[in-house]
Amino acid sequence: MTGKATRRGAVDSLGRLSHHPGMDRRRFLLTSVAADFAAALPAGAQLAGKVHKVGLLTSASDPYSLSTRVPAQLGLLDWRENHNVRFRFAAAGGTEERLDELAKQLVAEGDVMVASGTAAVRAARGASRRIPIVSVFEEGPVQTGIAVFGPELAGKRVEVIRDLVPRLSHLAVLRNPTVAGGEANWRAVQAAAAALGVGLLSLEVRGHADLQPAFATARRRLVGAILVLTSDSRMAAHAGTIAALAAEAGLPALYPDRYWTVPGQGGLASYGEDYLDISQGIARYVDRILKGAVLGSLPVERPTKFELVINLKTAKALGLTIPPALLARADQVIDP
Numbered sequence: 001m002t003g004k005a006t007r008r009g010a011v012d013s014l015g016r017l018s019h020h021p022g023m024d025r026r027r028f029l030l031t032s033v034a035a036d037f038a039a040a041l042p043a044g045a046q047l048a049g050k051v052h053k054v055g056l057l058t059s060a061s062d063p064y065s066l067s068t069r070v071p072a073q074l075g076l077l078d079w080r081e082n083h084n085v086r087f088r089f090a091a092a093g094g095t096e097e098r099l100d101e102l103a104k105q106l107v108a109e110g111d112v113m114v115a116s117g118t119a120a121v122r123a124a125r126g127a128s129r130r131i132p133i134v135s136v137f138e139e140g141p142v143q144t145g146i147a148v149f150g151p152e153l154a155g156k157r158v159e160v161i162r163d164l165v166p167r168l169s170h171l172a173v174l175r176n177p178t179v180a181g182g183e184a185n186w187r188a189v190q191a192a193a194a195a196l197g198v199g200l201l202s203l204e205v206r207g208h209a210d211l212q213p214a215f216a217t218a219r220r221r222l223v224g225a226i227l228v229l230t231s232d233s234r235m236a237a238h239a240g241t242i243a244a245l246a247a248e249a250g251l252p253a254l255y256p257d258r259y260w261t262v263p264g265q266g267g268l269a270s271y272g273e274d275y276l277d278i279s280q281g282i283a284r285y286v287d288r289i290l291k292g293a294v295l296g297s298l299p300v301e302r303p304t305k306f307e308l309v310i311n312l313k314t315a316k317a318l319g320l321t322i323p324p325a326l327l328a329r330a331d332q333v334i335d336p
Contacts, residue, residue, distance in 0.1 A: 051082070052290050055106030056089045057124055059096055059117030060236050069275060070114050073283035079290070092120070093237065099123035107131060112289050114282060117232075118179070132289050134282055150230070153272065153306075154185035155192035157227060160271045160308065161254040162196050163326050165225045172201040172218040172251075174242070175229040185229055208238055215245045226253040228260070236260075243267040243314075252320055258309045261334060268314045270307075277305040307331040 056070060071087045079085040088109065090102040096119045103120070106113055107128040114134045115124035121135040162168050173189055176182060186202070193200050201221050203214040218226060226246050228235065235242070239259060243266045246253040253268050257275065260267035281301055288298060308326075312335040315322050327333060 050084065052079075052085045052111045053109055054085055054087050054286060054290075055110040055113040056087060057099070057103055057106055057113060057115045057120045058091050059099065059120045059232070060091065060093070069279035070282050070286065073280050074286060077283060077287045079287065085290075096234070100126065103127035112286055114286065134285050134289070136278065136282065150181045151184045151188035154229060155188040157229075157254055157256075157271055158189055158192035158196065158198065160269075160326075161225050161227055161252070162198060163323065164254060164269055165252050165320075166323060168198055168224045170199040170201065170221070170223045171225050171227055172203050172214075172221070172223040173227045173229050174203050174205050174214060174235075176206055176232050176235055177204055178206060179230055179232040182230065189227070189229065205235065207234060208241070211238060211241060211245060215249050218251065219249050223251070226251050228253060228255045230256060239265045239267070247314070247317060250318060252315075252318060258307065258332070261309045261311045261314075263311075263313075263334070263336060266314055267311060268318065268320070269310045271309075272306065274305040274307045309334065 054071075054074075056068070058068070068089065071081070074085065075081075081087060088106060090106055092098045092102060099120055100123045103113075103115075103123040104127045107124070107130070110131055112132045112134065113124050114136075115121040116136045121133070124133045124135070158171070161171065171193060173186070175186060177186070190200060201218065201223055203217060205211060205214055226249075228242060236259065239255075243253070243255075243260060246268070247266070255261060255267045255270040255272075257272035258270050259265065261270045285298060308330045309332045310322060310327065310330045312322070312333060
């Protein structure tokens, strides 16, 4: 496995990505980062001997979930398990109906909660206005916190998959129109595809039962590649199945984040936010809250760090030669 440093774009005072020579692929998504607080802890909350309780709630269950990475990042800020903090992790595993119950359990015992995923954030906010909630989500009302918006990134993914398959003329888009930002992301994909002269086939997937028919349609319509548009909890819960169906159909596919490309899942390539970078930002928010930061004192951050991951084993199985220019741009190449 080889890796390269992740590149960054520049953001102007309005939060828009600016263009610099040599940075074409960094005109990416603006991710607006923030924490949704229902309240703030009193000043001086990090008292000697006090053990704070931090709940971590996520819609997904994958190892790259932001909630699973936050404790490690907090450890680097001197928050140590059973010393001055205790973590309680709750994952819905793609079953969003469980989130309300899980959120109530975490709120009952917590001083602060990290909620990852729009559905998890909604459940956390519904469970309590008593404790601060550090949120990561795609859209919805925020006071301050972490909000990840997707249309710019959705459009960029069309460019990436076109680079992956240079002669691509027809692209199938696997998408869940019911998720937060789903329609806005789809419009961005349509605009990007039109600019590149790529025809689109929309494959709406709301659950596991829709997957086989979707790929059957993609085969019948003779598309050249698949784009998985969003990594909502229901879609991510079937990442391995989706990657296997793409392989069975002989279709190159681009996925929303690196979780889909790891050996256990086997996806061809992913392009999305750098989870490590975002989890570091979340940890900084939690650290400051536990040390007594008050509501409104934390600025909105806009990380612009993204990563392109390519799985060469999957490429070889597909008989696909990755263009050298794209390999050179990759932040990580998985080559077992």
